[in-house]
Amino acid sequence: DQQVKQNSPSLSVQEGRISILNCDYTNSMFDYFLWYKKYPAEGPTFLISISSIKDKNEDGRFTVFLNKSAKHLSLHIVPSQPGDSAVYFCAATGGAGSYQLTFGKGTKLSVIP
């Protein structure tokens, strides 16, 4: 039972355009969501997060949108750059206790120069 789903295994975008990565979740207890970026042979790097009390969080070129009613979040990268090419993981956590993260399977973003 996958509680966090990233239905697009890959995405290709032209440099300078917008990249939109999507994530769906099923667990209503999740109240904090994170995006991680991962390059080959490296560990995941924290990118941006959002609490369930918000519907948008912005950090430079990265914006995360949360639609709680649809249990859906998205990461927007504008403008996309070749260095953004990586695997992006959506993660969620919630409820009191361990703050363990539940991850999606990732979306591989390729930004084409």
Add this chain to the structure above:
Amino acid sequence: DSGVTQTPKHLITATGQRVTLRCSPRSGDLSVYWYQQSLDQGLQFLIQYYNGEERAKGNILERFSAQQFPDLHSELNLSSLELGDSALYFCASRGQGGGNTIYFGEGSWLTVV
């Protein structure tokens, strides 16, 4: 550099053997998490320790065990290894001061032959 250190970076061993993966969390972080990433899989949560005590368990096999020592470093022990245990094993840590961001090390590549 996330501040989380993992050793060894690469390890090749035979089926039936036992290995130990080591993790040093970020300075001052009390929580340590272990995750497994197999081919075509997202990051699967294995186990969490907080200040030396087990806090949460995920999809960790009985052949696997972990501990966190008084100096807060952690070890993941994998025994009776099988070919399917070949994966990237990540350690992550989280600070005491709150926030749900978890910082990952670069991982230990385990290949079982």
